Amino acid sequence: MTLLTVDNITASYGATQALFGVSLSVDQGEVLALMGRNGMGKSTTVKTICKLLPVTSGMVCLSGQDLARVPSHKVARLGVGLVPEGRRCFASLSVIENLIAAARPGHWDEARVAELFPRLSERRDQSAASLSGGEQQMLAIGRALMTNPRLLILDEATEGLAPLVRQEIWAAVAKLKRETGMAILVVDKSLRELGQVADKAVILQRGEDVWSGAMAALNDDVTNQFLGV
Template sequence: MAEALLELRDVRAGYGDAVVLDGVSFSVSENAGVALLGRNGVGKSTLIQTVMGFTQFLSGSILWRGREIQTVKPHLRARMGLGWVPQERDIFRSLTVEENLTVVARPGPWDVKKVYDLFPRLKERRENKGNQLSGGEQQMLAIGRTLMTNPAMLLLDEPLEGLAPIIVEELGDAIGRMVREAGMTLMLVEQHAEVTLGMTDEAIILERGRIVHQAASKDLLADHATLDRYIGLNIGD
């Protein structure tokens, strides 16, 4: 069996005295898309931030390509191939779209042309500064900029939050193509469960900092009872 790209073993982590993740274990294979689902406040964003090294790590292990990295600093984890797109987007607002992309570029298959192919809107706006973009365009730029670092795995924290339905559909399609066509390994936190399950291979549901359900995304999408129980979705009603 092939070695997991990322593996968490009995991870406990949080902020200060607060334990948010309590014994989380799972692995992510290369070229797979994994959805992290659950109601607000269950630890989804904390899990991604823990993988990147931004929380207080209490116990357990995080392995990247078989090597423990829980003591490695966040910027070094990024250099190792973990690409994080935070909720805040953090684009360079005073730089143009193209400058945002090229300033962080590292060698690899993702270049400006490939990002523009994925997000044609960015090509149209390439001379616009970051602060001249809509919320959806800023999110596309945040994802595109992280792709320009050529990560081995992309961590997306609620990329569709607060966006218009047409942009949700456009971004969701692009993210799905990253997994299916470009072979990008992906971990995705998102409230839009139906969209998320349609673009990933595996799904993990968190409740109170623990994994309470794990399944193939297509199976969970058909499991309305589980979705309603843990996420509050009445799909098909």
């Protein structure tokens, strides 16, 4: 069943157009990789899905519901959990306060988040500001899970992290895919790791989707053309 449908959307920052017709879809239980070089519209696409940026034309639907007139906080209540680029934890709040600030009833609670990221349990009463970058990223993911989303969006969730921490994050994504029916949209540049968890991919270039298909079909010619330096 298709959970998220993005159909030929355009969007702008003031007078500057950023998206020129992006389409993608994510099915229940599926992992979609949204890829592209820096500045190609990946985070802008995420913002339009979450209604943090208005869609100029086209349509974003969640379980068939058009989100055109739905404000961002209600999109979250409908089941979209965002792990934003840069983590954006509440620095002055403790780990547990960050988690319960976003909590909604459902499968995911403090115990299950701690099972996924045991380090958060160890740091439970520390302020988010005192955590390492990797721990803050775990907290950002845990906070999104506490909303009990149907769709989890990870925007550059491993960027700038140490290799061992990156492995922990990717292991958590793989576990979420394996053990839950959650749909996941991942924005990342790590081809090898994405290849291990993603079912399909969409590549953006200058605000347009220029390639889409099964992750297994993403060959060297495509990656060199659209993802190479």
